[in-house]
Amino acid sequence: MFVNKWFVVVASMVVCFSCSSSKEIVYLQDVKENERLESDFEYKTVIHVDDLLSIVVSCDDTEAALPFNTPMIGLGRDVTSTNQQVAPGYLVDKEGYIDFPVLGKLRVDGISRVELSEMLKMKLAMYLKNPIVTIHFQNFKVTVLGEVRSPGSYRVTSERVSIFDALGMAGDLQINAKRKNVLIMRENGKEKTFARLDLTSANLVYSPFFYLQQNDVVYVEPSRGRIAGGNAGTFLPYVLSSVSTLVTVLALILR
Numbered sequence: 171m172f173v174n175k176w177f178v179v180v181a182s183m184v185v186c187f188s189c190s191s192s193k194e195i196v197y198l199q200d201v202k203e204n205e206r207l208e209s210d211f212e213y214k215t216v217i218h219v220d221d222l223l224s225i226v227v228s229c230d231d232t233e234a235a236l237p238f239n240t241p242m243i244g245l246g247r248d249v250t251s252t253n254q255q256v257a258p259g260y261l262v263d264k265e266g267y268i269d270f271p272v273l274g275k276l277r278v279d280g281i282s283r284v285e286l287s288e289m290l291k292m293k294l295a296m297y298l299k300n301p302i303v304t305i306h307f308q309n310f311k312v313t314v315l316g317e318v319r320s321p322g323s324y325r326v327t328s329e330r331v332s333i334f335d336a337l338g339m340a341g342d343l344q345i346n347a348k349r350k351n352v353l354i355m356r357e358n359g360k361e362k363t364f365a366r367l368d369l370t371s372a373n374l375v376y377s378p379f380f381y382l383q384q385n386d387v388v389y390v391e392p393s394r395g396r397i398a399g400g401n402a403g404t405f406l407p408y409v410l411s412s413v414s415t416l417v418t419v420l421a422l423i424l425r
Contacts, residue, residue: 238294311385316388351366
């Protein structure tokens with residue numbers, strides 16, 4: 171009887187601990203069913219120094235637009251290439267300018283892709299009829315480090331990438347990662363901004379760091395001294411086996 175009571179107590183403690191640990195690993199725990207969350211924060215990706223831009227100009231007269239598409243001034247490295255191939259584009263220099271054909275030096279640092287497109291349309295209207303400007307970031311990337319399955323730098327083909335998108339590209343968090351204290355490092359010119367995100371809270375969507383900017387760094391800290399709650403079902407048989415052995419030893423000692 172004594173042995174059975176000890177076994178029940180220890181087993182109950184293991185199960186309870188597993189349940190409490192699971193609360194530490196679930197994303198957006200306080201979201202209610204069918205709840206809609208609206209953020210007042212306006213997402214906008216702005217151009218920074220060292221950004222590599224693809225700018226294509228077109229209009230009703232294809233030949234008239236050619237001088238504004240050649241040459242593509244400024245070269246940069248494709249961040250996803252392992253052999254360091256060179257990709258053409260307009261590289262934003264240290265002063266925040268690009269050198270554009272015919273129009274010359276244009277300051278683009280600190281404005282959005284849409285704002286640059288509108289600015290170019292206004293300037294090109296002097297030369298072209300109904301100009302169309304298409305702009306893409308060539309080297310938009312985010313870096314995910316720490317307790318993820320595949321840490322590294324990832325190229326983003328869309329400007330709109332959330333913290334969950336980035337973690338998904340990195341294979342999601344390891345089971346022993348801290349989900350309530352994910353660090354975001356953002357570079358804006360010479361300034362660096364840091365923020366901490368709680369992935370378990372729905373309030374995360376209201377943060378200006380929920381959507382990442384180019385060259386953002388995401389760092390996930392390990393949760394030391396914590397049993398991996400998500401793998402509790404895997405470890406539980408081994409734990410119970412150890413408990414059973416311990417109870418047997420106690421029984422032999424106390425006999």
